[in-house]
Amino acid sequence: MDTYHAILKLLDDACRKMRLSDYGDITWQHGQQLRTFTLQAERGDPSAWTSFSALLQADSNARSGFWHLLSELGVVWYSDYHDKMNVTLPDGISPFTPDEETAFLALFDPPPELDREPSFRGDPMRGDVMYIEWKPGLTGHARIGRVRKSATGKTIYYMNYVLTSLKGAGYKANYVDEESGMQFWVSNCRRDGNDTLYPGVVEIDPNAQEEYWIKIRRIPDNSHLTSFRSAGKYSKRRPC
Structure with a gap:
């Protein structure tokens, strides 16, 4: 499993555990699209990551939601003084090459506000x-x-x-x-x-x-x- 496929699967596994009220930025439709990309990657389709990247670039809510989810999973983080984004992949996932890491982080540059609580759909009666x-x-x-x-x-x-x-x-x-x-x-x-x-x-x-x-x-x-x-x-x- 290559690095891109592993990240898609990591996100897909997390999204499939979510309920509709969990994350407002990541919608049900985003989850379905991610599932499609993950299945494409499992079949060896090299366009899966390109399609996911295009989604992030075209949809600010998807970009914000998946950034916060990657942050919670510990994949993306800031160094001291919040001046640089970094990537730490879980054990068992092959590391990015330097060029791949730069391209990956560029998908979220500039990143969504780290101190913003992810927007939840619904009202105070949800939860x-x-x-x-x-x-x-x-x-x-x-x-x-x-x-x-x-x-x-x-x-x-x-x-x-x-x-x-x-x-x-x-x-x-x-x-x-x-x-x-x-x-x-x-x-x-x-x-x-x-x-x-x-x-x-x-x-x-x-x-x-x-x-x-x-x-x-x-x-x-x-x-x-x-x-x-x-x-x-x-x-x-x-x-x-």
Whole structure:
């Protein structure tokens, strides 16, 4: 498998795991086009990468969306001071020649804004209702809210926070806001409401309220409540 085919397959695998609400810049049609190019490459068609390049040059949304996806996959990145784009290909993929790397990066020159949150389609009612807890220590402020995930699931967007996975390195935390350094615990909501480690109050965002009480907790009569008290997973224990 040559380098171009490997990159198409890497993007195709990521896109096929996406839902329509994940990335607004990459549309369903972009995903279908990418799938066609990937299948062409698998058949040995040398025009597959040329067609993909033409898509990026002709469609600014495709260019922006695939740039952010490549960035999340760790393929493209900036060196210090944001003055140079670089390529790091995953193990098992043959490296570009210098000329090929220059041509590849030229597809994204100038690159989309790195600090721009990828645009999500839909409205604030889209996204998953999840449990979010700030972790200044063992326990912290807790909320039920709607989060939006990147295509790879390594990044979560909530309010103004851009949370990246700690990849198992956190203690009672699984995400970190790189701007502030604050760690978070983000997880699916428990049906019994005992999401906190220890007894505490959990607040509910307005755009998550109805779904939380009706579909997750299955207590429709409580759908007017904007908070509740969680007994906690370890309600018989106390923090050290």
